[in-house]
């Protein structure tokens with residue numbers, strides 16, 4: 054079968070490899086779609102630790118082709134979405150129920166072969182059923198959505214909350230929708246692209262703002278701004294130093310800031326501890342998807358979260374190497390690798 058292999062830092066190639074066989078308790082999945090996430094490029098550049106040689110792709114969905122011995126509750130032909138993050142269940146954090154902080158965390162598509170391939174083999178406990186009637190590509194959004202659900206849970210958005218979302222990529226646009234569902238009444242998306250701002254307003258943002266013109270902080274938090282005094286909750290979804298540094302200033306006194314964006318390892322940003330203390334800002338980070346994948350699958354399966362508008366292009370495995378190793382195209386939200394395209 055064809056697979057996109059990270060052979061070493063900076064070396065990504067489409068290779069012919071042996072189709073995997075499902076071992077005890079494993080499922081062989083025929084991949085229908087796998088999203089290209091910013092993390093894939095970080096992995097390619099060596100900015101996020103991985104274990105090459107490995108097939109990348111952690112946002113996959115597909116149909117069960119074969120089941121290994123000891124599999125229960127799954128059958129051939131069932132459509133599933135895969136939770137890529139495998140916790141050890143033995144380390145101190147797993148035993149505290151903090152599975153996303155597992156000391157021995159293994160991720161499909163990072164440490165073991167993933168979904169930029171015709172087939173991927175996964176342990177049954179990582180699979181969640183999706184309806185046959187669902188668009189076959191939509192399940193690829195369950196993984197990023199599950200990460201956003203964790204961030205929104207941590208933010209403790211309440212009915213009537215005001216929320217600022219920084220960054221209008223797939224994460225920001227999913228967070229906007231989740232904030233709406235959680236009961237926020239005023240949701241402001243800050244992002245530079247006009248198309249993304251317009252899309253955010255269609256998906257549930259009550260307003261949007263372009264940070265590249267004028268004084269963005271005043272436009273949002275000033276007395277005559279969109280959210281005078283700042284937001285109850287700020288969710289950083291851009292993963293750039295500028296927005297991480299700005300995030301606390303968008304929050305009201307006593308407000309909550311959740312950092313979802315990932316910066317390359319080792320990069321430092323400037324924050325003002327006095328301001329965080331004096332205004333008692335709750336500053337939290339949100340890492341991956343502890344126990345949220347099933348909820349994500351339900352939200353995608355039911356159509357409650359809209360994912361179709363987030364698909365910018367569908368490409369085959371032949372085009373995937375170029376797409377993963379370069380920055381996303383201007384205006385692109387999510388490119389999906391669809392092995393059936395070729």
Ligand code: NAP
Nearest residue numbers: 200220222223224244245246291292313314315339340341
């Ligand atoms: P993305 O497509 O790169 O989206 C980020 C968006 O931020 C860009 O589209 C860009 O849109 C906007 N942006 C850049 N600079 C900005 C600025 N100064 N002010 C406002 N907006 C700015 O990435 P994504 O896939 O949505 O992911 C977002 C972040 O979440 C990434 O860092 C990713 O690694 C991370 N992530 C975290 C988790 C987790 O578990 N914590 C899980 C998945 C992803 P414009 O061009 O419109 O400004």
